[in-house]
Amino acid sequence: xxxxxxxxxxxxxxxxxxxxxxxxxxxxxxxxxxxxxxxxxxxxxxxxxxxxxxxxxxxxxxxxxxxxxxxxxxxxxxxxxxxxxxxxxxxxxxxxxxxxxxxxxxxxxxxxxxxxxxxxxxxxxxxxxxxxxxxxxxxxxxxxxxxxxxxxxxxxxxxxxxxxxxxxxxxxxxxxxxxxxxxxxxxxxxxxxxxxxxxxxxxxxxxxxxxxxxxxxxxxxxxxxxxxxxxxxxxxxxxxxxxxxxxxxxxxxxxxxxxxxxxxxxxxxxxxxxxxxxxxxxxxxxxxxxxxxxxxxxxxxxxxxxxxxxxxxxxxxxxxxxxxxxxxxxxxxxxxxxxxxxxxxxxxxxxxxx
Amino acid sequence: xxxxxxxxxxxxxxxxxxxxxxxxxxxxxxxxxxxxxxxxxxxxxxxxxxxxxxxxxxxxxxxxxxxxxxxxxxxxxxxxxxxxxxxxxxxxxxxxxxxxxxxxxxxxxxxxxxxxxxxxxxxxxxxxxxxxxxxxxxxxxxxxxxxxxxxxxxxxxxxxxxxxxxxxxxxxxxxxxxxxxxxxxxxxxxxxxxxxxxxxxxxxxxxxxxxxxxxxxxxxxxxxxxxxxxxxxxxxxxxxxxxxxxxxxxxxxxxxxxxxxxxxxxxxxxxxxxxxxxxxxxxxxxxxxxxxxxxxxx
Numbered sequence: 109x110x111x112x113x114x115x116x117x118x119x120x121x122x123x124x125x126x127x128x129x130x131x132x133x134x135x136x137x138x139x140x141x142x143x144x145x146x147x148x149x150x151x152x153x154x155x156x157x158x159x160x161x162x163x164x165x166x167x168x169x170x171x172x173x174x175x176x177x178x179x180x181x182x183x184x185x186x187x188x189x190x191x192x193x194x195x196x197x198x199x200x201x202x203x204x205x206x207x208x209x210x211x212x213x214x215x216x217x218x219x220x221x222x223x224x225x226x227x228x229x230x231x232x233x234x235x236x237x238x239x240x241x242x243x244x245x246x247x248x249x250x251x252x253x254x255x256x257x258x259x260x261x262x263x264x265x266x267x268x269x270x271x272x273x274x275x276x277x278x279x280x281x282x283x284x285x286x287x288x289x290x291x292x293x294x295x296x297x298x299x300x301x302x303x304x305x306x307x308x309x310x311x312x313x314x315x316x317x318x319x320x321x322x323x324x325x326x327x328x329x330x331x332x333x334x335x336x337x338x339x340x341x342x343x344x345x346x347x348x349x350x351x352x353x354x355x356x357x358x359x360x361x362x363x364x365x366x367x368x369x370x371x372x373x374x375x376x377x378x379x380x381x382x383x384x385x386x387x388x389x390x391x392x393x394x395x396x397x398x399x400x401x402x403x404x405x406x407x408x409x410x411x412x413x414x415x416x417x418x419x420x421x422x423x424x425x426x427x428x429x430x431x432x433x434x435x436x437x438x439x440x441x442x443x444x445x446x447x448x449x450x451x452x453x454x455x456x457x458x459x460x461x462x
Numbered sequence: 463x464x465x466x467x468x469x470x471x472x473x474x475x476x477x478x479x480x481x482x483x484x485x486x487x488x489x490x491x492x493x494x495x496x497x498x499x500x501x502x503x504x505x506x507x508x509x510x511x512x513x514x515x516x517x518x519x520x521x522x523x524x525x526x527x528x529x530x531x532x533x534x535x536x537x538x539x540x541x542x543x544x545x546x547x548x549x550x551x552x553x554x555x556x557x558x559x560x561x562x563x564x565x566x567x568x569x570x571x572x573x574x575x576x577x578x579x580x581x582x583x584x585x586x587x588x589x590x591x592x593x594x595x596x597x598x599x600x601x602x603x604x605x606x607x608x609x610x611x612x613x614x615x616x617x618x619x620x621x622x623x624x625x626x627x628x629x630x631x632x633x634x635x636x637x638x639x640x641x642x643x644x645x646x647x648x649x650x651x652x653x654x655x656x657x658x659x660x661x662x663x664x665x666x667x668x669x670x671x672x673x674x675x676x677x678x679x680x681x682x683x684x685x686x687x688x689x690x691x692x693x694x695x696x697x698x699x700x701x702x703x704x705x706x707x708x709x710x711x712x713x714x715x716x717x718x719x720x721x722x723x724x725x726x727x728x729x730x731x732x733x734x735x736x737x738x739x740x741x742x743x744x745x746x747x748x749x750x751x752x753x754x755x756x757x758x759x760x
Contacts (some may be wrong), residue, residue, distance in 0.1 A: 161649055181652045188653040194646035198668040207664075208654035259655060 111173070112137040112295045113158070113263065118167035120153055127153040129319040130167070135297070135312075140289050142310030143299045145342070150319040151299040152191075155265050158297065159188050171263070184263070187256030191268040193248050195240040201227070201251050202236035208259035226254040229288070246277045253285075257292070264289070266298035270305060282309050303343055307331075315339050333448075337441045340368045346439075347371070347414050354410045355435060357387050357451035366441040367449075374416035375434040376405050378423065387453035388434040393425050409433050512730055515723035527713075527721035528728070535701040536709035537728070539617065543705065544685045547625045551681050555632025556674070560666075562633075563640040564648075574637075580629045588626050589694025592619055615697030620705065623691040628684045635677030639670055672747040676740065683736040687729055 113135040120128040128150040135141055143151040156162040158169060160181035169176050176184055196204050205226055209219040227233050230250040240248055249269060256264060269285070270278045286309050289296045300306050306313050307327040315322040315330065315338070323335045334340040341348070346368040352358050358367075375382060382388050394413065395406035403418045405425055414433065418425065425431065437450045485493075517524055527533060561567070562574055580588065594600050596613040606613060613619045647669070651661045667674075689707040696703040698712065706729055714722035 159653055161652070181649075182655045182657060186653055188650065190646055190650060192646065194650040196647055196650070196665060207651065207656070211651075211655045211660060255650075255654070 110137045111135070112139075112171065113297075114170040114173070115154075115158075116168045116170075118154065118157060118169065119165050120150075120157060120162060121165055126319050128157070128164075131316075131319070131321045132167075133314060133321060133324055135295065137295055138293045139295060140286065140309065140311045141295075141297045142306035142313045143297060143316055144303060144306040144310075144313050145301065145316035145322075147301050149316045151301075151316045152267055154316065155267055155297060155299050158263070159186050159265050160184050161188075185261050187259070187261035187264045189249075189252045189256050189264070189266040189269055191271055193240075193252035193272075195248060195251055195255070197240050200237050200239055201232060201243070204240070204251055205254045205258050207255065212259060222258060223254075226258055230254045231284075244277075245273045246281055249273060249281060253288075257294075262295065264294050264296040266296065268299050268301070270300070270302075278305075285309060307343075315342060317342070334439065334446055336444055336446060337366075337368065340370075340439050340441075340446060345371050345415070347374075347412075349412055349438075352438070352440075354412070356389055357435070357453035358438065358449055367438045368441060369414065369435060369438040371404075371416045373436045373438060374414055375436065376407055376416050376418055376425070376431050377434075378429075379432055381422065382432045382434050384434060384451075384454045385432060387451050388432040391431055391433040393427050393429040393431055395427060396425055407431060407433055509730065512723050512726050515719055516727045517720075518723075519720040523720050524724045524727075527718075527724035530721070532701045532704065533709060533721075533725055536704045536706050536725070539620070539703070540686050540705045542617070543621050543624050544682055546621050547628055547685045548678060548682050550625060551628055552632050552674070552678055554629070555634075555636060555677060555681075558633040559636035559640050562637055564645060577630050577633050580627050585623075585627050585688065585690030586694055589623050589691035592623055592626075592691075592695050596622075614695050615699065616703060619695035620692050620703060623695045624685050624688050627688050627691050628681045631681035631684065632674065632677035635673050635680070636670055639673040640666075643669055672743055675743050679736055679740050679743070683733065686732055 111134050113133075115134075116132050118128055118131045119126070131150075131154060143154060145151050153162060157164050160176070160179060164177065171184065181188075196207065199207070202223055205223045206219050209222060214222075223236070224233070227236055230253060232247065232250055232254065235243065235247065240251065243251065249272075253266075253269075270281055273281060282305060298309070310327065312325060313327055313330055314324045317338050323330055323339050325333075330339060331343055334343060340346055347370075349355075349367045349369065351364050352367045353364065375388075376391070376393075379385065389409045391407040391409040391414075393405060394408050397404040397406075399417070402420055403425065404415060405418050406413060406415050414435075416433075434454075435451055436454070437448055440447045440449050484490075558573070558577060562570060593614055595602060596606060596619065597603055598607065598614075600614075613622065647665050648661050651665050656664065686705075687707060688705075689711075692705055693708055693711075696705070696708055698704060698708060700712070704712065706725060710722050710726045710729070713725065
């Protein structure tokens with residue numbers, strides 16, 4: 109896979125506010141990348157610098173090994189979909205999509221053919237003479253998408269493409285967008301603050317927090333091997349413990365260490381349900397919430413309060429029930445580093461059984 | 463449907479207040495009566511008076527007053543002034559609105575405030591400023607005399623004074639409009655490969671055209687009707703430096719009431735024409751929106 113985009117030491121400040129701090133990454137051709145992070149973290153600024161709409165204070169941007177820092181947006185070969193779509197409201201759908209082609213002074217027949225092709229591709233056929241005000245949110249989004257694609261960009265940049273769309277349509281559009289981009293094979297970067305969206309759509313996720321790139325990898329890698337406390341906390345859910353001195357199976361080497369435990373690392377059940385009884389802690393159920401596909405259980409274990417899930421087909425727990433709580437593994441936090449610790453008693457218990 | 467209507471200069475039809483919001487009948491009647499009496503006294507009565515006196519001595523006197531050489535010269539000068547001032551201020555207004563809404567630069571707030579200056583200053587003072595700057599004893603007076611350039615008490619002075627007074631109309635109309643519209647559409651055009659002029663003609667201008675037209679209409683009406691500032695710099699040379707309002711005053715002071723009101727009626731007609739064009743622009747604008755918003759059947 110050839111590298112399409114290469115960014116080295118990118119920084120940008122607005123006054124005293126450092127929006128982007130020393131960010132470097134490479135993106136392969138044809139990849140679909142999600143820039144994920146909380147609002148105000150610098151994702152959009154990175155995207156706008158790639159587009160040439162903002163000038164970096166420091167650092168270099170390369171497209172196909174050519175430095176593009178000094179290239180204006182018009183010459184970067186990009187398509188940009190804005191958060192609010194920024195459709196030309198005095199133009200029809202057709203004219204919106206045709207704009208980039210007219211600027212290129214393409215022949216009329218050619219423009220017409222390409223626009224109609226794109227409208228068909230985006231499921232907007234028949235709407236070409238409507239104005240943006242007459243379209244639904246999802247339709248506007250697709251017009252913005254078709255308009256950005258019309259001049260055949262090599263790189264597609266999407267700023268919070270689904271933020272302004274209601275939940276149900278959003279899901280459909282996500283699937284649609286992923287299929288569409290895979291089919292076109294165009295390198296795409298989209299910004300989102302919604303982890304579910306990033307995990308579902310992106311080939312690779314870059315987690316951006318306070319202007320820094322925290323981690324880059326496939327959604328699975330990031331979920332499985334988070335490298336910073338922020339990533340653990342942001343991707344998936346987690347229980348944060350200030351020290352783990354009182355937990356069986358973990359306290360040996362890391363008494364004072366902070367730890368983060370995902371709910372799915374915790375098994376809660378009655379005595380007869382837990383296999384590794386000796387590795388489990390005793391606890392008392394404090395709260396039980398129905399979550400549709402499962403139960404969310406809040407359980408008190410010594411000084412800790414942990415949250416975990418329990419399948420619906422198991423016996424129903426009630427607040428006050430005494431249960432066993434088995435913690436399979438946890439993330440240990442050493443400053444900015446993360447390491448995984450497995451429950452050692454689990455292994456020993458197994459060895460005895462054999 | 464929630465179209466983004468950013469311009470609010472379209473006179474919206476207010477929803478009738480019904481149910482618990484409705485005031486008692488006597489409040490409503492009193493309010494309406496006060497408004498109607500006020501309008502009649504201050505607007506309609508003077509209007510009727512102008513035409514009454516204009517035609518009091520017959521249609522012949524009316525047209526004689528209008529076709530008199532001095533009157534014709536006043537009309538010509540007024541048209542000339544407007545023809546210079548309105549385009550100049552339109553260009554300035556667009557440039558100023560553009561600078562204020564699209565760029566960040568030091569002194570932006572000062573510029574925004576300065577644009578309003580002509581509204582804040584009495585027109586007579588505005589006229590005096592030009593006398594003090596360009597008059598015989600003004601700063602540039604000696605230099606101008608030396609080079610035989612006449613500004614004050616001549617056509618250039620009238621144009622300058624009028625330009626000063628009508629300076630803010632277009633900019634004032636455009637600034638809120640352009641602020642509301644932001645720069646996103648232009649950024650979108652940029653990423654699609656468009657540059658400066660293309661963006662201006664294809665994206666910015668279509669978005670501001672009705673606001674711009676509205677500003678131009680107001681600017682024109684004021685340019686033709688301005689009295690105070692022009693009166694100071696004109697010197698009242700008959701047939702040379704008199705605009706319509708000045709001519710009306712001179713004729714009136716000579717007790718030729720019918721003639722004065724006849725010429726005044728020209729300005730009245732201009733006012734009507736302005737209102738008509740303004741209503742047309744608003745109607746066009748509202749219809750454009752309505753057309754874009756309805757039409758689900760296209």
